[in-house]
Amino acid sequence: MADPVVIGLSAVIVAIREGEAVVLTVRPRDGDGRASELAGLPFGPFDPDAHRTFELALRAFVTQQTRFDLGYVEQLYTFGDRGRDAPVANMGPGAAPSRVISVGYLALTPQAVDTHAPDTEWSSWSRFFPYEDWRGGRPRALAVLEVALRRWAEMGRGAEAASRLARARLAFALDGAPWNEERVLERYELLYEAGLAPEAARDRGEACGAPSEELSAALGEPMISDHRRILATALSRLRGKLKYRPVVFELMPEAFTLSALQRTVEAIAGVALHKQNFRRALERAGLVEGLGRLETDTGGRPAELFRFRRELLSARPASGLSLPLLRD
């Protein structure tokens, strides 16, 4: 009756490095030891006999695979749709399973330590989602995508065309629609549905009709199997959670300046924030406490160092940060 299934675990491990949000990626090797062309997330099979919980299993294999110790971890989503490439985990020569289900996890860490593990590196978000960064104003990639999306919309029959256009407008802030930074997954899925994301053609088993260099760059780099979908899910979740839970601090060192905190929030949310209003909101929330010490090498006037009042986590329905947008 119900066939057994193999469970895989995938980890989106996020850190901040030089003001950019980065993700730990790997290049898995095939049987002949050749590294894959595409990057992927750290992933591994879940062995129910060896581990009591998913989370323990995840921590174990990530440490083993990337020599990296996870801190904050949360479950994201369980991906099980057919029609997407199954992860090619190294499961030895047992009976090949008919289906791989993967449980995605989001992990946050305060320092993007170089792991020196083979085939492992920190990659910027924008490598995979070049259109998600609005810190410097509307990203150029969007102009390129807009053309392709409109063409796709026009190809719809009857009411389909209008509906496609409406969805594209909303997701990608076309024709003056407001940008919503949380809808990362929606945008990725639209690009997938429109057949623009290279993964779509690959999953259908078709050769992709090589898009222009420019369009390829605007779409971002594809990843192994459904890993870019998992990454999009992680970014959506993280951008949303930022606002109602104090998760940013999991990405910060013990002591930090308010500007560094703001740059971190901006890197995650992909939008520029209003300095004073950001600080006022922080202060009102009481999330942070001055240390009296100063950071001197800021390039200008020294900045006071602050710490997250971690004790609040257990002491209050601690809320997240508001994102006072900076208009441009």
Place this chain on the structure above:
Amino acid sequence: MADPVVIGLSAVIVAIREGEAVVLTVRPRDGDGRASELAGLPFGPFDPDAHRTFELALRAFVTQQTRFDLGYVEQLYTFGDRGRDAPVANMGPGAAPSRVISVGYLALTPQAVDTHAPDTEWSSWSRFFPYEDWRGGRPRALAVLEVALRRWAEMGRGAEAASRLARARLAFALDGAPWNEERVLERYELLYEAGLAPEAARDRGEACGAPSEELSAALGEPMISDHRRILATALSRLRGKLKYRPVVFELMPEAFTLSALQRTVEAIAGVALHKQNFRRALERAGLVEGLGRLETDTGGRPAELFRFRRELLSARPASGLSLPLLRD
């Protein structure tokens, strides 16, 4: 290496009935056809060959098991910890799997139709979580739990005692701490950890030290395997989501009065709301549109009927409702 695992699907199907939030429960039968003493959620094995996605599989088995068609569905969480009873799904006489992983889903439906399926019924939340309903002020069950929780806290050694007390205070609004309706899962897990929830003793394989009638009633009815945990996850998610996505409307009929809408929100959130402010917030959000028609059998002045402007779902970053609390 990685042993295969069987995946089960569980559904928390929520509706509103006579102003109460209700959940579809079943009483599974064992081999001899005897119905279980405990209620459970509808659940079934996931057959990867028969179904392309989890969601399709879920819809199919729920319809088959309860004769009920699901509308709104979202994935909740994937539960895989060892140490909790595995669901006893009817999987025929194949090789017994070593572990069952269950993917929980939340479903919302506008009418609590009687399904007339055998062993299936609509149960009020409060049967399983009597302390979660603050609509009529602080629930009496909390006074009973408070005594038991303080006893548990005192049993901790050293700093453990203080930490237990602090956690209990926050989760259960003791000593003047504010009530946070979203922390349903946290409360359930605290009761489980404290050994108060009957499931805890059962999972440890111990006989439970029969608590008083009164305490039992305050703790709520236990469920099969980890279903009460799944239910708590669902309630937490739903209470949170209410505030940032217009999900309530999935529980309403096409046309409804504003009071009925408010009663629905109150039933889900378990708190009483301020009428005028609730309406003002609704109006500002523009979520709802008057139909001009009136509902006459209200018991007083007839009320105008409204409809949810469903077109907004695709047209805007539609937000949820604010919960303007009514203080008492």
Place this chain on the structure above:
DNA sequence: TCAAAAGTGTTATCCTTACACCCATGT
């Protein structure tokens, strides 16, 4: 002395909260 980045003050506006009151129907 100037650039660069830190940090402060102030205002108009909007939203939230809280109060009290009027309206239309059935019995």
Place this chain on the structure above:
DNA sequence: ACATGGGTGTAAGGATAACACTTTTGA
């Protein structure tokens, strides 16, 4: 007439968004 529930107005206080300005360092 009155009980019951539907529906409205308005003012105080707090949060947000937007403005421009001062301070402290290194080069």
